[in-house]
Amino acid sequence: MEALLALASGVLYAAGIYMMLRRRLAQLIIGLGLLANGTNLLIFAAGGLTRGRPPVVPDGATSLVPPYADPVPQALVLTAIVIGFGLLAFSLVLAHRVHETVGSDDVDAVGRRR
């Protein structure tokens, strides 16, 4: 399972970087989104995967018995997803505005010094 997640995360990173190296604004933003999701999967996988053992203290016990799923990476990923979602939404609006003012979605046309 870890290997599969690692592979998926790697593919997302590669695809994200490939998209960011394209010249269009929309593709840059898709690339950023893929990169963010690749990172989320990486955090999830790096924290270690334990299946079917939620970190809940069972009835009658006073503490968790290992092995149990580590809740911290899930909390981290959740936070990262929320932040990433907000930033992605903001950059989409920004890209739209840039497209409006610059009149092109070619990254090279943005900010060429005149």
Next chain:
Amino acid sequence: MKTLVLPIVIPLAAAALMMLLPKRAMLQRWIAMVASIGLLASAVHIFRQVDVAGVQVLYISNWPAPFGIALVADLLAAVLVVAVGVVGTAVAAVSFAGVDPRREAFGYHPLLQILLMGVSGAFLTGDLFNLYVWFEVMLVASFVLMAINRTRPQMEAAFKYVAINLIASSVFLTALGLLYGATGTLNMAELARVWPDLRGPAIDTVLAALFLIAFATKAGLFPLFFWLPASYHTPPAAVGAAFAGLLTKVGVYALIRVFTLLFHSAPPALFWLLLGMSAATMVIGLVAALDERDLRRVLAFNLVGHIGYTTASLSLLTPAAVAGAIFYVLHHIIVITNLYLVSGVLLRLRRTTEFSGLGGLLKSQPLFAVLAMLPIFSLAGVPPLSGFLGKLAVIDGMFSAGAYWVGGLVLVVGLLTLLSMARTWADAFWRAPDDRQDMMHPGTAFLWTIGALSVLMIGMTIGAEPIFDVALRGAEQLLARDPYVHAVLGGAP
């Protein structure tokens, strides 16, 4: 210590209050001013506590470290939060000279407070993931401040700024994921405790390199700084002042923090890499500054170039060198903020900061010209201003660490800075007046603020001894690590 939360809560409360009063521009200015002074006062209080009683810790919701998030103020964090208060107050004060009404209607004042909150949070947090969150808070506020207007240069600058910062954040987050995977914690003190047993050359190199890329992008180090001069000259001067004074310094702070706490025994190649990047940053930044004919671009390249001084000092990891870095960061925050405010007055007077549109200001605005001369020549490092002492501290630290070539390079770069600033002074102020008329009054709020920051700068010169003493003790605290770790984790070995 409960007051540790104030530099975060005060701007947050002020921003929330201002959001409820969207149409009351004048009231918002006053709230921003009061909140910034409150932030400054609480920061000074925290600093005095840290100075007397050592590293201060606040466990949020009383969750013991390393399980909850702790706010930690050591000397470095405390002095930097004081600097946040100073910059915040200066930026709030100049808003009394007038802000673009469209900006003010779209939440200029609340956004600036959120920016201050993010920067204070980044300096005070004792948890690396929390640092990431504060970075994002700060960035989102800066994104909106930058993109609020729809002019073409601003949109283009904002886009470059946003894109590169999002990429750097992804790199930061990747490093955090790997670090958590390796250690099972992101509490900085706990990391400092467990990392020496877990680290190996491979994981050390990978993680330190990822953190270096992420933070060097935010700090503006070669070859990752090109976004900064491409964007910092477009927002209004007060926003530029806050960005230039604070944002890159958060990157520098994060570099100092992770390299002193975690990667102090990383392979030497990494420190050579940091040193090489810093040296290249200084030279390329200042050479590029000499090629520019627009004050705000000149300042952006000077900002970048001088960041190299501090990171080069950090890479040496000796108390004297790190103390030089801390002293220089403090001086630089105040001076570069002041210079961006000077560019704001120039914009008011002549609607431009290009040298071709300036000139003759010594004659038409003698008071402003004299006030502006102080930060210009302080940045250039002319004695007895604070830039001279800052540079002296940096070079002294480098020489005492045996890094003579970097110290020599700082001297050469200092000469380039002097050239760049002397030309600024000559072209913008001293040059014979032509038929250009000043459009409006320079703005009383601007003059007072520039004057106050200059007084502070001169105060740094007169009080250099105690300030340098604080920097040295701060550096020793950083390099010893134990005070920080013990304060957060209690007596745990």
